[in-house]
Amino acid sequence: DAGITQSPRYKITETGRQVTLMCHQTWSHSYMFWYRQDLGHGLRLIYYSAAADITDKGEVPDGYVVSRSKTENFPLTLESATRSQTSVYFCASSEYGPDTQYFGPGTRLTVL
Amino acid sequence: KQEVTQIPAALSVPEGENLVLNCSFTDSAIYNLQWFRQDPGKGLTSLLLIQSSQREQTSGRLNASLDKSSGRSTLYIAASQPGDSATYLCAVMGNSGGSNYKLTFGKGTLLTVNP
Numbered sequence: 439d440a441g442i443t444q445s446p447r448y449k450i451t452e453t454g455r456q457v458t459l460m461c462h463q464t465w466s467h468s469y470m471f472w473y474r475q476d477l478g479h480g481l482r483l484i485y486y487s488a489a490a491d492i493t494d495k496g497e498v499p500d501g502y503v504v505s506r507s508k509t510e511n512f513p514l515t516l517e518s519a520t521r522s523q524t525s526v527y528f529c530a531s532s533e534y535g536p537d538t539q540y541f542g543p544g545t546r547l548t549v550l
Numbered sequence: 551k552q553e554v555t556q557i558p559a560a561l562s563v564p565e566g567e568n569l570v571l572n573c574s575f576t577d578s579a580i581y582n583l584q585w586f587r588q589d590p591g592k593g594l595t596s597l598l599l600i601q602s603s604q605r606e607q608t609s610g611r612l613n614a615s616l617d618k619s620s621g622r623s624t625l626y627i628a629a630s631q632p633g634d635s636a637t638y639l640c641a642v643m644g645n646s647g648g649s650n651y652k653l654t655f656g657k658g659t660l661l662t663v664n665p
Contacts, residue, residue, distance in 0.1 A: 541593040
């Protein structure tokens with residue numbers, strides 16, 4: 439049982455490039471979330487999704503785009519990467535809303 | 551806006567000691583409170599979830615309490631072991647209505663258990 443996976447695990451890109459981070463879960467959980475973790479800020483919610491084709495903004499959505507055409511996938515796209523988007527990105531899922539969230543291993547993104 | 555504070559930021563103890571990690575939050579309108587551990591370079595592992603109607607939850611050597619009215623939670627670790635060394639994160643799920651089941655995280659307590 440793979441659970442929740444993220445790819446790539448590490449990514450280096452340049453300012454202005456488009457980058458897509460992938461998240462896949464095998465549990466058929468309804469809810470999926472994207473967080474970023476930065477020193478001094480902790481974990482902050484970027485976007486979340488309550489079901490396929492239903493997404494909404496979190497605390498820090500600017501510069502990011504999400505989609506969820508299938509229940510198991512929740513990709514996060516940085517349309518034009520900036521240095522301030524250098525961070526560790528975590529995807530999470532939960533079976534229903536007010537439930538335990540299960541986290542993926544993270545993607546460490548560096549924007550040069 | 552919900553704010554979550556964890557004290558202390560770092561804690562170092564000898565093996566075998568019992569210890570308490572503290573978490574406080576500013577808005578008592580919550581669905582639940584969750585404790586996670588994070589090992590260096592890894593994702594978060596869920597430890598305990600306490601519903602807003604509950605007072606405590608136990609799992610093995612871990613016991614978490616919740617006092618919603620005062621905005622406080624504690625994580626008690628009994629008989630600590632070197633393998634418990636990690637960052638412990640407290641997160642509160644707000645009850646703001648709709649489908650926004652957002653977790654607000656504290657910045658964590660870095661625990662080191664020395665052999």
